[in-house]
Amino acid sequence: MEDQYRPMESTSTPEVGDDIAPVGPIVVEGSKSLAEMDPLRIARVGEGNTLLQVRGLKKHFPIYGGLLKRQIGETFSLVGESGCGKTTLGRSVLRLIEPTAGTITFAGRDITGISHDELRPLRRKMQIIFQDPFGSLNPRMPVSDIIGEGLFAQGMKDRKARDKKVEDSLELVGLRREYTRRYPHEFSGGQRQRIGIARALALGPDIVVCDEPVSALDVSIQSQVLNLLLDLRRDLNLTYIFISHNLSVVQYFSDRVGVMYLGRIAELGSVAQLYKDPRHPYTVALLSAIPDPNPRRRKKRLVLKGDVPSPAAPPSGCRFHTRCWLREKLGNPERCSTEEPQLRDLGGGHQTACHFAEQISADSVASVVETQSVLETAVADSE
Amino acid sequence: MTEIITAPTALGPPPPDDVLLEVRDLRTYFHVLDGTVPAVDGVSYTLKRGKSLGIVGESGSGKSVSALTMMRLLDIPPAEIRSGEIWFDGKEILSLPMDRMRALRGNDMAMIFQEPLTSLNPVFTIGDQIAEQVERHKKVSRKAAWDRAIESLQLVGIPSPERRVKQYPHEMSGGMRQRVMIAMALSCEPKLLIADEPTTALDVTIQAQILELLKTIQDRTDSALLLITHDLGVVAEMVDDVIVMYAGQVVEQGTVDEVLVNPRAPYTMGLLESIPTVEKRGGRLSAIKGTVPNPFNMPPACRFEPRCPYAWDVCHEKTPELYPAGRSGQLARCHLHTAIGASRLAAAIEDHERKMNVGEGIV
Numbered sequence: 001m002e003d004q005y006r007p008m009e010s011t012s013t014p015e016v017g018d019d020i021a022p023v024g025p026i027v028v029e030g031s032k033s034l035a036e037m038d039p040l041r042i043a044r045v046g047e048g049n050t051l052l053q054v055r056g057l058k059k060h061f062p063i064y065g066g067l068l069k070r071q072i073g074e075t076f077s078l079v080g081e082s083g084c085g086k087t088t089l090g091r092s093v094l095r096l097i098e099p100t101a102g103t104i105t106f107a108g109r110d111i112t113g114i115s116h117d118e119l120r121p122l123r124r125k126m127q128i129i130f131q132d133p134f135g136s137l138n139p140r141m142p143v144s145d146i147i148g149e150g151l152f153a154q155g156m157k158d159r160k161a162r163d164k165k166v167e168d169s170l171e172l173v174g175l176r177r178e179y180t181r182r183y184p185h186e187f188s189g190g191q192r193q194r195i196g197i198a199r200a201l202a203l204g205p206d207i208v209v210c211d212e213p214v215s216a217l218d219v220s221i222q223s224q225v226l227n228l229l230l231d232l233r234r235d236l237n238l239t240y241i242f243i244s245h246n247l248s249v250v251q252y253f254s255d256r257v258g259v260m261y262l263g264r265i266a267e268l269g270s271v272a273q274l275y276k277d278p279r280h281p282y283t284v285a286l287l288s289a290i291p292d293p294n295p296r297r298r299k300k301r302l303v304l305k306g307d308v309p310s311p312a313a314p315p316s317g318c319r320f321h322t323r324c325w326l327r328e329k330l331g332n333p334e335r336c337s338t339e340e341p342q343l344r345d346l347g348g349g350h351q352t353a354c355h356f357a358e359q360i361s362a363d364s365v366a367s368v369v370e371t372q373s374v375l376e377t378a379v380a381d382s383e
Numbered sequence: 384m385t386e387i388i389t390a391p392t393a394l395g396p397p398p399p400d401d402v403l404l405e406v407r408d409l410r411t412y413f414h415v416l417d418g419t420v421p422a423v424d425g426v427s428y429t430l431k432r433g434k435s436l437g438i439v440g441e442s443g444s445g446k447s448v449s450a451l452t453m454m455r456l457l458d459i460p461p462a463e464i465r466s467g468e469i470w471f472d473g474k475e476i477l478s479l480p481m482d483r484m485r486a487l488r489g490n491d492m493a494m495i496f497q498e499p500l501t502s503l504n505p506v507f508t509i510g511d512q513i514a515e516q517v518e519r520h521k522k523v524s525r526k527a528a529w530d531r532a533i534e535s536l537q538l539v540g541i542p543s544p545e546r547r548v549k550q551y552p553h554e555m556s557g558g559m560r561q562r563v564m565i566a567m568a569l570s571c572e573p574k575l576l577i578a579d580e581p582t583t584a585l586d587v588t589i590q591a592q593i594l595e596l597l598k599t600i601q602d603r604t605d606s607a608l609l610l611i612t613h614d615l616g617v618v619a620e621m622v623d624d625v626i627v628m629y630a631g632q633v634v635e636q637g638t639v640d641e642v643l644v645n646p647r648a649p650y651t652m653g654l655l656e657s658i659p660t661v662e663k664r665g666g667r668l669s670a671i672k673g674t675v676p677n678p679f680n681m682p683p684a685c686r687f688e689p690r691c692p693y694a695w696d697v698c699h700e701k702t703p704e705l706y707p708a709g710r711s712g713q714l715a716r717c718h719l720h721t722a723i724g725a726s727r728l729a730a731a732i733e734d735h736e737r738k739m740n741v742g743e744g745i746v
Binding site: 230323 | 441442590592594614617618619639643644660661667669745
């Protein structure tokens with residue numbers, strides 16, 4: 001699906017069609033107000049403090065109805081299970097994957113249709129950290145080249161200046177300056193991930209897409225990297241798009257969260273809104289599924305039935321309806337399987353794509369948990 | 384698989400009857416080009432019949448190697464079982480001839496692996512694969528074995544098992560395959576079920592299904608469960624007792640309620656401190672400094688000493704053993720729990736409690 005590149009139709013307004021949700025604007029609060037930010041940055045960013053805006057983005061089957069506004073100094077997380085499209089969305093934002101439709105606006109400029117030559121100077125402002133610290137570093141390059149390559153491509157041709165910058169970046173992520181001559185195999189997993197971060201930061205980006213940056217790391221190393229990312233965000237005033245399947249990490253790390261299911265945003269809100277008052281039955285189930293390391297908080301969990309359907313042939317109506325506990329509890333209303341729910345505002349920027357979000361309560365969840373049978377969770381699927 | 388040649392000179396006495404599995408001072412070393420890796424270095428534990436035990440640790444801690452040693456699934460060389468006894472169901476199994484070991488494996492002890500796709504044979508139907516095992520171990524007819532396969536699939540909640548037995552692994556989803564693995568493990572009604580990271584490869588909602596399923600099955604059958612995982616959350620929900628491994632050694636053991644709520648080994652404390660939780664939101668995670676030691680060059684005394692926030696000179700000189708710690712029979716490999724460290728213990732615990740509540744939660 002992803003290798004099927006197609007020229008973009010660039011549109012300035014979100015395309016509203018059968019498969020794209022016509023939704024209102026989603027306000028994403030910045031963690032810093034305009035007044036707190038330096039004037040240069042505001043000038044560079046343009047109107048308001050919206051750094052990145054994604055509207056009606058569509059990549060073949062994964063379809064992102066909605067409009068995300070990303071603001072400076074904020075961490076916005078995308079969570080969901082494999083195949084939900086979170087990585088595709090994250091990479092489309094950087095145009096590492098060419099979206100099929102929709103628009104991406106960066107710092108006030110529509111970058112969806114621009115050529116690669118035009119894109120290159122913007123790329124230094126938008127960087128990415130990959131999940132796999134082993135696969136994402138070229139084993140035949142020394143650190144100086146791994147980090148320096150981007151600098152070279154961005155026009156820093158002087159070797160001395162480049163090496164200095166590489167050393168500075170290493171220091172920034174807590175590695176020794178003299179590591180520049182070493183090769184990836186000489187480092188541990190955590191150190192390699194730091195090199196990946198140094199590479200992303202060397203160019204002085206405004207926005208960094210972190211694609212599962214700690215998933216491959218052991219828990220004691222994971223916390224070192226999370227701390228580093230938090231420090232860098234504060235010191236360099238970075239904006240993160242944090243892609244993860246780990247809801248505990250997301251809860252700790254982000255300001256706002258988008259929960260994705262089969263290529264759609266199911267729910268969107270601040271961490272407090274989502275974790276304390278989830279308003280989509282899928283979010284409720286995801287939160288219930290987190291294994292809690294405190295045995296004193298052991299709880300009965302709400303177990304979803306079946307597997308995630310194929311994103312190539314998503315269910316009709318609400319994409320979640322085949323696994324939805326709320327639909328079942330409400331006696332399988334027809335609307336769920338016929339009408340695709342659009343993201344709607346519940347107040348305070350909390351948005352959900354569920355027709356019956358108001359029916360979700362602690363009591364309704366508890367009654368479902370009481371009656372569920374774990375042996376019935378595997379459903380006959382159409383594979 | 385290479386035959387394991389071990390000649391334990393004199394075996395100790397067998398464990399009491401209610402003990403299903405007892406591992407005594409197990410040492411599994413690997414001889415590789417760069418030297419010798421003490422992957423499992425003096426591990427002992429006990430699992431009673433019908434109970435559950437979790438082994439947690441990070442990569443390279445030796446948790447999987449200890450299970451593979453027990454199943455006798457390691458190639459020798461490069462592995463070497465330098466010492467130890469493993470008593471299973473009243474027999475010492477490291478000294479068993481391989482054919483008798485084969486009769487045990489899959490029958491009395493069964494293992495669920497992390498990656499169901501690579502553990503199932505792609506060219507046979509799942510019914511063939513389950514029935515083969517039943518036929519072999521239970522000496523029953525093909526028909527009876529096939530019926531047993533259907534029954535096992537039913538037990539793990541697979542709908543229309545009569546149709547499913549005729550399917551190939553590629554026709555199933557990841558969660559369904561893991562259910563098949565569990566069905567296969569259960570087909571011979573094992574006394575011990577070893578699950579090595581059974582949900583690590585699965586998505587979170589499927590993980591929830593499989594964990595709940597394992598719990599239900601453990602309640603319904605008399606199997607004991609040995610669960611190997613890096614996820615403290617999974618351990619907290621699934622098992623009665625837990626051992627924490629670090630650099631080939633057990634550093635703490637006890638009930639999950641004790642170990643995960645009142646950890647007494649600095650490594651366990653550090654692990655719990657570094658997990659992002661609601662309480663820590665807004666605060667800084669307390670990370671364990673440094674990395675795991677180089678296995679060719681272990682620290683001289685306590686293996687955690689170079690990373691330990693509470694270490695003092697004794698930790699560099701004197702090798703700690705497992706000492707009683709806490710209230711209910713918990714053991715911790717740390718000098719804090721001896722006379723020489725007693726004066727430092729309270730401060731260490733206080734520091735740990737503070738690090739567990741660094742944030743302000745969700746506001």
